[in-house]
Amino acid sequence: MDEAGRGPLCGPVVAGAVILPPGPLPLALTGLDDSKRLSRQRRELFAEAIRREAVAVAVGLAEPEEIDRLNIRRAALLAMSRAVVALHAPADFVLVDGRDLPDNLPIPARAVVRGDRISISIAAASIIAKTHRDGIMTRLALRFPGYGWEENAGYPTARHLQALRTLGVTEVHRRSFGPVAALLAGKDSGYV
Numbered sequence: 001m002d003e004a005g006r007g008p009l010c011g012p013v014v015a016g017a018v019i020l021p022p023g024p025l026p027l028a029l030t031g032l033d034d035s036k037r038l039s040r041q042r043r044e045l046f047a048e049a050i051r052r053e054a055v056a057v058a059v060g061l062a063e064p065e066e067i068d069r070l071n072i073r074r075a076a077l078l079a080m081s082r083a084v085v086a087l088h089a090p091a092d093f094v095l096v097d098g099r100d101l102p103d104n105l106p107i108p109a110r111a112v113v114r115g116d117r118i119s120i121s122i123a124a125a126s127i128i129a130k131t132h133r134d135g136i137m138t139r140l141a142l143r144f145p146g147y148g149w150e151e152n153a154g155y156p157t158a159r160h161l162q163a164l165r166t167l168g169v170t171e172v173h174r175r176s177f178g179p180v181a182a183l184l185a186g187k188d189s190g191y192v
Contacts, residue, residue, distance in 0.1 A: 002116055002122050009173055062076065094110075168183075
């Protein structure tokens with residue numbers, strides 16, 4: 001399991017859970033790596049192959065309101081819990097990228113620091129989480145044009161920060177995140 005979207009100013013945090021088949025890695029998954037180390041095009045190709053070859057694939061989300069209420073760490077853990085519960089095949093054990101584990105997992109688990117570089121299953125989950133979240137942000141960019149989310153996925157790029165100044169805060173922005181909170185408070189914090 002892995003997540004995507006802790007740092008952006010808007011949109012959900014998304015967790016991916018993947019159960020790969022036992023035995024040798026399918027040929028279509030050769031070269032699978034952490035999503036951050038792959039181009040967008042390679043991530044998309046691998047996401048298709050993972051969905052085709054995996055025993056089970058699921059995603060879980062925590063929405064901006066939940067992120068603001070819980071904080072991003074706890075919201076990411078909630079998204080992970082939701083991803084595990086959504087798996088249509090039972091998992092015996094869960095490997096989670098990072099230091100933290102969700103509190104309420106129904107099965108044993110272990111946190112693995114830099115797991116997306118160590119475990120092929122976690123790398124697959126990172127690709128699923130990232131591509132799913134990128135798709136959400138591309139669709140949100142159509143609803144809220146001008147922020148550049150189809151390119152920046154909601155991260156605080158110069159274009160996104162400028163759009164916050166000129167277009168304002170949307171319903172999908174995380175109000176507890178510094179630049180958004182500063183704008184809502186009417187402060188020039190240096191972020192925007």
